Amino acid sequence: MRLILFGAPGVGKGVQGGLLVKKLSIPSISTGDILRAAVKNQTPLGKTAKEFMDRGELVSDDIINNLVKERLKEDDVKNGFILDGYPRTIEQSEFLEGALKDSGIALDSVVSIDVEPEVIVKRLSSRRVDRKTGNIYNMISAPPPEGADVFQRDDDQEETIRHRLDVFDNQTTPLKNYYKEKGLLLEVDGNQAIDKVQNDICGKLKI
Numbered sequence: 033m034r035l036i037l038f039g040a041p042g043v044g045k046g047v048q049g050g051l052l053v054k055k056l057s058i059p060s061i062s063t064g065d066i067l068r069a070a071v072k073n074q075t076p077l078g079k080t081a082k083e084f085m086d087r088g089e090l091v092s093d094d095i096i097n098n099l100v101k102e103r104l105k106e107d108d109v110k111n112g113f114i115l116d117g118y119p120r121t122i123e124q125s126e127f128l129e130g131a132l133k134d135s136g137i138a139l140d141s142v143v144s145i146d147v148e149p150e151v152i153v154k155r156l157s158s159r160r161v162d163r164k165t166g167n168i169y170n171m172i173s174a175p176p177p178e179g180a181d182v183f184q185r186d187d188d189q190e191e192t193i194r195h196r197l198d199v200f201d202n203q204t205t206p207l208k209n210y211y212k213e214k215g216l217l218l219e220v221d222g223n224q225a226i227d228k229v230q231n232d233i234c235g236k237l238k239i
């Protein structure tokens with residue numbers, strides 16, 4: 033199965049993607065995770081991306097498209113993949129469509145997870161990430177186990193969150209219609225418990 037998990041920052045794409053990875057045994061490709069690893073390793077990509085990420089801006093389409101194109105050449109995506117955080121612009125979605133067409137494959141579905149902006153701000157400002165495992169916690173609804181070494185992402189500060197949501201509205205929301213017109217869009221209410229959201233996703237995907 034070839035999926036896109038679509039939605040604003042903080043709607044739960046990472047958590048839901050993780051559950052789908054286990055269920056479907058296909059990898060999740062998170063452009064945000066790839067970029068954060070590059071920043072951590074101080075690669076040239078990481079150095080270029082960092083200033084955009086810290087400001088909550090999008091990294092250029094060229095850089096991201098190339099990164100995804102290379103990732104999609106790896107063996108583990110042969111049986112399918114879940115894209116998390118990509119595409120985020122119409123240009124990226126057109127590029128993806130071309131790249132998949134060249135490989136003779138097509139997307140099965142685009143799952144849109146919807147949550148209101150104010151709920152997202154609350155969620156993201158209380159989000160913490162485990163330094164070792166990358167597991168995602170929430171200081172209000174799903175606190176980390178005692179002794180866990182968690183940190184707050186630089187871009188999870190309230191002001192940056194609000195900017196990321198504006199960027200999503202302006203640059204990424206148009207994709208919803210793009211995929212709706214292609215008949216690929218499935219919409220799920222993200223204002224529910226994690227397992228309920230997962231249930232709804234699996235129901236819509238018929239898996």
Ligand code: AMP
Nearest residue numbers: 063064084085089090091096117118120
């Ligand atoms: P995320 O973890 O998906 O919220 O991504 C964190 C940051 O990485 C974003 O705020 C962007 O700066 C950058 N980023 C991730 N994916 C993309 C993308 N598809 N296009 C442009 N920038 C991206």
